[in-house]
Amino acid sequence: MKVFKHLIIIILAITLSNCGDSIAKKNFGISTNATNNTIALNEELKLTIKNPKKLEIESVSYTLDGIDIKASTSLTDFKLGKHDIIATIKYDGDLETATQNVAIVNNVAPKVYGYEIINTYPHDITSYTQGLEFYNGELYESTGQKGESKLRKVNYKTGAVLKNVDLADNYFGEGLTVLNKSIYQLTWLSGKGFVYNVDTFERTSTFKFGKSQEGWGICNDGSILYKSDGTEKIWHINPETLVEDGNIQVYTNKGKIGKLNELEWIKGKIYANIYQKNGVVIINPKNGATEAVIDFSPLKERVTKHNGLDVLNGIAYNPETQTIFVTGKRWDKLFEVKIIEK
Numbered sequence: 001m002k003v004f005k006h007l008i009i010i011i012l013a014i015t016l017s018n019c020g021d022s023i024a025k026k027n028f029g030i031s032t033n034a035t036n037n038t039i040a041l042n043e044e045l046k047l048t049i050k051n052p053k054k055l056e057i058e059s060v061s062y063t064l065d066g067i068d069i070k071a072s073t074s075l076t077d078f079k080l081g082k083h084d085i086i087a088t089i090k091y092d093g094d095l096e097t098a099t100q101n102v103a104i105v106n107n108v109a110p111k112v113y114g115y116e117i118i119n120t121y122p123h124d125i126t127s128y129t130q131g132l133e134f135y136n137g138e139l140y141e142s143t144g145q146k147g148e149s150k151l152r153k154v155n156y157k158t159g160a161v162l163k164n165v166d167l168a169d170n171y172f173g174e175g176l177t178v179l180n181k182s183i184y185q186l187t188w189l190s191g192k193g194f195v196y197n198v199d200t201f202e203r204t205s206t207f208k209f210g211k212s213q214e215g216w217g218i219c220n221d222g223s224i225l226y227k228s229d230g231t232e233k234i235w236h237i238n239p240e241t242l243v244e245d246g247n248i249q250v251y252t253n254k255g256k257i258g259k260l261n262e263l264e265w266i267k268g269k270i271y272a273n274i275y276q277k278n279g280v281v282i283i284n285p286k287n288g289a290t291e292a293v294i295d296f297s298p299l300k301e302r303v304t305k306h307n308g309l310d311v312l313n314g315i316a317y318n319p320e321t322q323t324i325f326v327t328g329k330r331w332d333k334l335f336e337v338k339i340i341e342k
Contacts, residue, residue: 027053028089030100037100040107040253041080041289047071049087049098058090064102080104080288081232081249081256106253110281111292114340118323122159125304125332127152131176131185131217131262132314132327135198138162139316139325142176142185149173151185151201156325156334165201175217175262177225179239184225186215193218195242207242210235217263219270226270226285228263232256234270234288248288250281257281257290266317266324278312280326294339296326303331 029050032039039045048071049060062069063086064078087098123129127150131142139156143149149167154160167173167187174186182204183196193215195205209215212229219226225237227244235247250257250272259275269291270283278297281290296312303309310329317324318336327334 027051027055027091028087028096028098030085030087030098032085032100032102034102038103038105038255039075040105041078041287042074042076042107045069045073045075045102047073047085047087049089055091058092060090061088062086063088075104078104078287079248080106080251103251103255105251105255106289109253110290112342113282113292113294114342115294115296115324115337116340117335118338119336120302121157121334121336123327123331123334124154124159124161125306125330126308128310128329129314129327129331130174130329132316132325133177133219133264134316134318134320134325135178137318137320140176140178140183140198141314142173144173144188144329146170146172149187151176151183151196153201159334163201165196165203174215175219175228177218177220177263179220179222179225182239184218184220184239186218186227188215191215193242205242210244212244212247216275217261217272219263219265221265221268221285226263226265228260228272230259230261230275232258232260234260234263234272234283234285248283248285250283250288250290252290262313262315264315264317264324271315271317271324273313273315275313276311278328280315292341299326299335300328300331302335303328303333306330 031048033046065083082103085100089096128144130144141152147169151165153163172188174188176185181198186193191209193207212235214229216230217228227235232250233247235244260272261275262273264271270285280294282292308330312328314327323336
């Protein structure tokens, strides 16, 4: 037993010694031309190695999020958001890595769009709207709050409920999207989503979230699912495996936009509600750039005032009319609008 204890002590001593060597091995750093570690899209990122000990460097290589880059790299084709730059330095027959964070922001300010109200329709004032989407001319809606969450198909012109499924009381419903005759519905904090047959509303499967953890909004481009989680990130989900396989970060020319909520795919762009802001941002799905913003806050003044009234949430594009429909949490109206590019 004493021999065993001595062996454990020796192993721990070696481990701690190695850890100490690893921590102490900080000969190099990375210097960039990014102001406050922030640089704009299309600018030239310039990197140099900090070498305070004047060690003889044999070679240096750089990666940005695992992609090989040069010491001077144009940021033309990179996604926006926070990234890790790693330098691998070879010196005196040894190797060391250094890491630096940098945020890539958009190089232009977002445009400001207006809107015109085309029609106003009735909407269930009790529905805490989380997701809204047209599919084959029918409007589908997902609502939230525990004990009130549901999945519905409604007649958007009359507000009549055509089909309804209530979620179990322990689930807080969130966004929805329809792809290949399947409805994908998120829940908020339970870490899972549900898949239903669009015709029967029969639940066919359940899927778990990955790194995103929370469920907020979801849309699709016909082949990929895009999911928000209440941060600045929009996650890509493979509809076959239901596994997250990457993300974009939504940024303006100033910084990130958080609390991305309900999502809608419209003509190659992602439209996103911003929670508690009564506005919508238009996002480039390739790099996360915020290309435009729409202020829908005046719409809230057009709905019936009551104690349960909450913020704008719910945006759906109808390909048949080529117009957008918006509503809010416990709003008694659904607005059909046309976006005006100023």
